[in-house]
Amino acid sequence: GAGVSQSPSNKVTEKGKDVELRCDPISGHTALYWYRQSLGQGLEFLIYFQGNSAPDKSGLPSDRFSAERTGGSVSTLTIQRTQQEDSAVYLCASILGTGRFYGYTFGSGTRLTVV
Amino acid sequence: ILNVEQSPQSLHVQEGDSTNFTCSFPSSNFYALHWYRWETAKSPEALFVMTLNGDEKKKGRISATLNTKEGYSYLYIKGSQPEDSATYLCASHTGGFKTIFGAGTRLFVKA
Numbered sequence: 001g002a003g004v005s006q007s008p009s010n011k012v013t014e015k016g017k018d019v020e021l022r023c024d025p026i027s028g029h030t031a032l033y034w035y036r037q038s039l040g041q042g043l044e045f046l047i048y049f050q051g052n053s054a055p056d057k058s059g060l061p062s063d064r065f066s067a068e069r070t071g072g073s074v075s076t077l078t079i080q081r082t083q084q085e086d087s088a089v090y091l092c093a094s095i096l097g098t099g100r101f102y103g104y105t106f107g108s109g110t111r112l113t114v115v
Numbered sequence: 116i117l118n119v120e121q122s123p124q125s126l127h128v129q130e131g132d133s134t135n136f137t138c139s140f141p142s143s144n145f146y147a148l149h150w151y152r153w154e155t156a157k158s159p160e161a162l163f164v165m166t167l168n169g170d171e172k173k174k175g176r177i178s179a180t181l182n183t184k185e186g187y188s189y190l191y192i193k194g195s196q197p198e199d200s201a202t203y204l205c206a207s208h209t210g211g212f213k214t215i216f217g218a219g220t221r222l223f224v225k226a
Contacts, residue, residue, distance in 0.1 A: 105158075
């Protein structure tokens with residue numbers, strides 16, 4: 001597609017429920033990242049996918065978080081048993097190359113509110 | 116621990132004022148420095164990608180400089196307009212693909 005598409009744009013869920021956030025990156029971008037921004041904080045790295053390599057999951061805050069990327073394209077971030085501290089804007093970004101010449105293209109984000 | 120710091124956290128200026136913000140980043144293992152503009156309810160948009168010490172980039176009324184030896188970058192906006200109101204993020208790459216973002220500088224431009 002022309003840009004990075006994320007869905008849903010807003011999600012309100014009850015504490016303890018599971019949620020799935022979806023990201024459709026730009027076609028041809030081999031690298032895909034998930035970040036989140038909690039209120040008043042910077043962007044926090046969550047996970048990175050590059051081509052067919054094993055993802056870098058070092059930013060996932062707990063084992064309740066998981067992500068997959070199917071067919072080198074669409075990615076799903078799953079949060080199980082959501083907690084109030086999971087409330088944040090979850091941003092997906094894809095990038096052409098390594099970041100030395102091009103910046104990220106971000107999606108518009110999913111605002112997750114856990115009540 | 117890598118830390119990217121931006122100052123000030125927020126800034127209120129009048130239309131027509133020129134302004135600048137600072138991004139400080141670890142100078143070791145430097146690979147690239149990005150600046151993004153993030154308007155409310157929109158996606159962050161890449162402004163500049165900077166790689167060389169002494170780099171200066173310009174886009175319209177916005178420009179940026181880079182000092183990789185001392186680990187800082189400045190973003191300048193000349194003649195601020197209300198449409199410049201946004202959060203300006205910088206991000207440091209160390210070549211390991213785990214980009215570290217600062218918390219941003221929130222700019223408010225009053226007409």
